[in-house]
Amino acid sequence: MPISSTSRASTTAEAGSASNPRLSARRRLARRTWWTCVALVLCLLLLVVVSGAVGAVDVDPTQAAQIVLGHLVPGMPWMSDGSLTPLQDQAVWQFRLPRALLAGLAGAGLALAGALMQVTVRNPLAEPYILGVSSGASVGAVLVIVFGSAALGGLSLNLAAFAGALGACLCVAALARKDGALSPTRMILAGVALGTLFSAVTSYLTITTSAQNVVSVLFFLLGSVSAATMSSLIGPALALGAAVVVSGLLARSLNALMTGDESAVSLGVDATRLRGLLLVVASLLTGTVVSVAGGIGFVGLVIPHIARIVVGADHRRMLPVTVLGGAVFLMGADLLARTVAAPTEIPLGILTAFVGAPFFLWLMRRGGAERAGFGR
Incomplete structure (x- = not known):
């Protein structure tokens, strides 16, 4: 019986994969990545629905999904069947959904910033917080809480936190330069030192202010997304989108940097410039998240x-x-x-x-x- 061309091609492909274990391993990793991403997306959707159903106002998961879909797809009959009250709609759409989305954006942003920072210093224990960026953002926010926005030229709490994060980023970059290049070891040391200094400033401001301000300061420093609104999602969403695009375009360069500076340079990667860019992206991303979600x-x-x-x-x-x-x-x-x-x-x-x-x-x-x- 003659063998069809399709069967012949399939047999050839299988033989090629068997003779090239590295290619086969890459394909397995690609499939694993695909299914992992699919599973994570499904988990995100499930968490949005469950988060919309949990709270003081009684809403079941089906009703939470109906409310969200009713706002996303206006004119559908889900919102007009009489089973949903205005209080339920308000609880899900105005309070619970923004909170869940802000938590998702903050988690994605912090995780991406950590990944970029670990490549920058080639250390699995590195993260944006070790560079003092979070502490710098906290100083800016606490200054607004303690002295008011007028004392800082009218800056809001979010903008003050962002300015503090940016200032910390610039200080770390300046202190980490050695012979015109960014030193990973100096970056960690400078970040730890500046983070300790910023934390001392925050602690001093906290213990010298009123009791009412102390509660606000501690709530911000410990982190929360309870005050999330739809408008508060804009900044983190824009920052995350830009960081995702930049990191995606630099993925091959990041792989080269992981192998060491000499190997990266031999592959045409400017390690010093790339480290500086990664530092800025990770720090600005962290500052944006901290400004709306705290530490x-x-x-x-x-x-x-x-x-x-x-x-x-x-x-x-x-x-x-x-x-x-x-x-x-x-x-x-x-x-x-x-x-x-x-x-x-x-x-x-x-x-x-x-x-x-x-x-x-x-x-x-x-x-x-x-x-x-x-x-x-």
Whole structure:
């Protein structure tokens, strides 16, 4: 019986894959990345619906989905069947949905910033917070809380936090330069020193202000998305979109930088300029998130590490998983923060540390850093 051309081509392709194990491994990783991203997107959709249903106002998940779809697709009959009240609509659309979306944007932004920073310093324990960016943003925000926006030229709390993050970024870049190049070791040392200094300033402002301001300061420093509105999503969404585009275009250069400066230069990558760009992108992204969600740590440390273990260190695969994983992680953490001690709400910074620190220590115990490509 003659063999068809299709069967012959399939047999040839299989033989080619069998003779090239590296190509076969890349295909397996590509499939794993695809299905991981699909699973994370489904988790995001599920978390949006569940978050919309959880709260003081009684709304079940089906009703929460009806409300969201009714606003996204006007004219559909879901909102006019009489089963949904204006209070339910307001609770889901104006309060719970913006909160869930802001948590997702903040988690994605912090995770991406952490991934970029780990490449910048070639250290799996690096994250934007270690460079003092979060502490700089906190100083700007606390100054507005304590002295008012008029004392800072009319800057709002969000803009003051963003300005503090940008100032910290510029200070770290200036202190980390050695012989005209950015030194990864000096960046970490400068970041730790500046972060400690900024934290001391924040602590001094906190203990010298009124009790009412102390509550506001602590709530901001510990992180929360409870005050989210649709308008507060614009800044993080724009920053995340720009960072995703830039990091996607630089994915191959990031891979080269991971191998070391000499190898990167031999491949045509300007390591110093790339490090400077990554520092700015990660810091501005972190500053934007901190300005609307406060100090939420650990996301940028753990999520990129897990993504590398799951899909490998190639940034063309790792970055999408990191962004989606960060969004899922912080949305889930916010849902727990609202429910685990209800009616009391746990600050996100506390919850992410409790959840993430033991898991990260377990990963280190299992040798995750080496498997993620940082063990060289």
